[in-house]
Amino acid sequence: AALPAVAPAAAPGAGRAPRAGAEALLCDLFAAVLGRSEASPDDDFFLLGGHSLSAARLVTALRSRTGVELPVRALFDHPTPARLADALERVGGLEGPGRTAGAPPLVRRPRPARPPLSFGQRRLWFLARSQGEDGSYNIPLAIDVAARLDPAALRRALGDVAARHEILRTVLPVEDGEAWQQVLDITAAEPGLAEAHVREARLGERVRAEAARPFDVERETPLRAVLFTVKPDPAEPGPAEPGPCGAETVAPVRQTLLLVLHHIAADEWSLPPLLDDLAAAYAARLDGSDPHPPRLPVDHIDFTLWQQDLVTARQEADAQFWRTRMRGAPEQLTLPWARPRPARTGGPARTHDFGIDAELHQRVKALARRTRTTTFMVLHAAFAATLSQLGCGDDLVIGTPVAGRDDEALRGSVGFLINTLPLRTRLDATTGFLDLLERTRDDDLAALTHQSLPLERIVAEVNPPRLPGVSPLFQVLFAVREEFPDRAVLPGQTGRPRLVATGAAKFDLQCTISEDPATGATGQLEYRTELWDAAAADRFARALLLVLDQVTAHPERPVATTPTGAGGAVAAPEPHPVPATSLAELCAAQAAR
Numbered sequence: 001a002a003l004p005a006v007a008p009a010a011a012p013g014a015g016r017a018p019r020a021g022a023e024a025l026l027c028d029l030f031a032a033v034l035g036r037s038e039a040s041p042d043d044d045f046f047l048l049g050g051h052s053l054s055a056a057r058l059v060t061a062l063r064s065r066t067g068v069e070l071p072v073r074a075l076f077d078h079p080t081p082a083r084l085a086d087a088l089e090r091v092g093g094l095e096g097p098g099r100t101a102g103a104p105p106l107v108r109r110p111r112p113a114r115p116p117l118s119f120g121q122r123r124l125w126f127l128a129r130s131q132g133e134d135g136s137y138n139i140p141l142a143i144d145v146a147a148r149l150d151p152a153a154l155r156r157a158l159g160d161v162a163a164r165h166e167i168l169r170t171v172l173p174v175e176d177g178e179a180w181q182q183v184l185d186i187t188a189a190e191p192g193l194a195e196a197h198v199r200e201a202r203l204g205e206r207v208r209a210e211a212a213r214p215f216d217v218e219r220e221t222p223l224r225a226v227l228f229t230v231k232p233d234p235a236e237p238g239p240a241e242p243g244p245c246g247a248e249t250v251a252p253v254r255q256t257l258l259l260v261l262h263h264i265a266a267d268e269w270s271l272p273p274l275l276d277d278l279a280a281a282y283a284a285r286l287d288g289s290d291p292h293p294p295r296l297p298v299d300h301i302d303f304t305l306w307q308q309d310l311v312t313a314r315q316e317a318d319a320q321f322w323r324t325r326m327r328g329a330p331e332q333l334t335l336p337w338a339r340p341r342p343a344r345t346g347g348p349a350r351t352h353d354f355g356i357d358a359e360l361h362q363r364v365k366a367l368a369r370r371t372r373t374t375t376f377m378v379l380h381a382a383f384a385a386t387l388s389q390l391g392c393g394d395d396l397v398i399g400t401p402v403a404g405r406d407d408e409a410l411r412g413s414v415g416f417l418i419n420t421l422p423l424r425t426r427l428d429a430t431t432g433f434l435d436l437l438e439r440t441r442d443d444d445l446a447a448l449t450h451q452s453l454p455l456e457r458i459v460a461e462v463n464p465p466r467l468p469g470v471s472p473l474f475q476v477l478f479a480v481r482e483e484f485p486d487r488a489v490l491p492g493q494t495g496r497p498r499l500v501a502t503g504a505a506k507f508d509l510q511c512t513i514s515e516d517p518a519t520g521a522t523g524q525l526e527y528r529t530e531l532w533d534a535a536a537a538d539r540f541a542r543a544l545l546l547v548l549d550q551v552t553a554h555p556e557r558p559v560a561t562t563p564t565g566a567g568g569a570v571a572a573p574e575p576h577p578v579p580a581t582s583l584a585e586l587c588a589a590q591a592a593r
Contacts, residue, residue: 140211147492
């Protein structure tokens with residue numbers, strides 16, 4: 001109460017009017033990309049809610065409007081329209097030498113008789129052919145409702161979604177040893193809706209079994225749906241029981257809609273537009289009308305053909321970057337407490353969930369704002385620090401997915417558009433977390449600048465040794481995702497849609513942080529059960545949380561002094577009395593033994 005009155009900060013967009021030219025254009029682009037009505041010249045992109053993905057969208061929007069190609073890091077270094085416009089002027093302005101040479105536009109284009117697979121699709125198709133389908137690349141999404149859905153309307157709505165996104169009615173037949181994308185007519189490929197009645201006690205088991213059931217991508221379209229209706233358990237009252245004064249009390253209906261997509265046709269960034277389209281289509285079908293969404297700017301085959309041109313245009317620079325970046329990188333990362341590795345990749349997996357409370361999540365975001373980074377970069381650096389502190393070494397390669405949706409034409413698309421990048425982090429005993437974070441920021445931005453080279457091409461260019469049971473380049477994946485929007489997709493929906501674990505591992509360890517601005521964040525570890533057990537997963541989660549707590553409270557301290565609280569992480573040597581002999585003789589005797 002004794003503090004002087006402070007004038008409220010100006011609302012976003014409330015600053016001075018922009019200067020004509022680059023500054024005015026950038027204000028418009030800031031507002032459009034961030035979903036705001038306006039932005040002023042001095043508004044900070046990241047304080048307005050920007051992150052790495054939206055930064056890439058802004059750079060792409062600038063290229064589409066002007067032909068000027070800016071690296072993503074330019075926005076991190078100059079985060080306001082005024083500062084970014086000044087930086088543009090220093091390299092020649094909108095008409096200067098920064099104009100794009102050879103980056104193809106993403107538009108509809110003529111199709112060959114047999115459209116090829118995208119790079120990512122080719123990798124998953126090869127894995128399916130060589131290892132067999134096991135459900136590890138399924139994307140199962142469950143929606144719980146406390147109402148009775150209309151199966152006929154739901155079935156037609158699923159058909160509407162498949163009609164809009166042709167990748168959902170695409171099969172991958174093989175001719176002359178090569179798979180290609182064959183788009184089926186909607187009348188022949190409308191997704192089915194299976195219905196099942198299941199006891200409450202068996203619901204989870206039935207959902208997980210259906211979630212893990214493999215697809216035959218050569219003959220089967222990549223979307224299926226099952227509507228589970230929960231029956232009361234025998235000990236529970238039936239659907240109609242006598243109530244007071246003879247009235248009947250009807251037990252509420254509970255249903256779960258499970259949508260299962262194959263990763264070869266979709267990624268997690270595909271799920272929000274798919275759910276939006278399903279919600280609109282189901283509402284229209286319940287109303288007895290046909291949904292009429294606007295046609296998508298491009299389809300998945302257009303993306304595939306564009307991606308080939310893009311990779312060709314940037315191949316030389318991207319390949320040189322990754323060869324240099326990964327030179328001398330370790331061949332594998334061995335997890336703490338891991339059992340001997342089997343001579344194959346994949347295998348069964350389990351998950352371990354943990355929470356990041358709202359206060360700690362706010363500290364992560366505050367540190368990101370203070371250091372001109374993103375929450376992903378802070379969490380990535382803390383994850384790497386945890387692995388290092390638990391004995392994984394000081395040179396780590398961690399994989400991370402990038403959305404691949406920089407172009408505005410792809411924002412509402414369903415498809416396998418992501419790429420996965422190997423992010424290399426190097427630490428030493430004296431590295432403070434602020435220094436590590438700055439290094440992580442530079443490394444992550446450099447990788448994003450060269451993200452157009454597909455993972456399989458990166459592996460080919462780096463050409464690491466192939467080891468039995470070891471995924472090339474990286475064996476641990478780290479990802480940060482936003483929670484699904486807190487709005488109902490279906491009438492009577494309870495809670496957000498939720499991803500279902502398939503029980504099959506893609507990597508030794510996958511850590512996914514899901515952010516929710518209101519409640520903090522949640523984390524999930526998916527681990528190979530042949531390498532880890534539940535106790536190891538719990539110890540790692542606790543260590544990660546303790547490291548996050550420490551580095552956000554004391555970011556200037558050396559990472560090597562950060563406690564993990566994971567007792568037994570690195571086995572302590574057993575003490576022995578020292579005999580009257582030299583160290584050299586002791587070592588020789590030990591070696592002889």
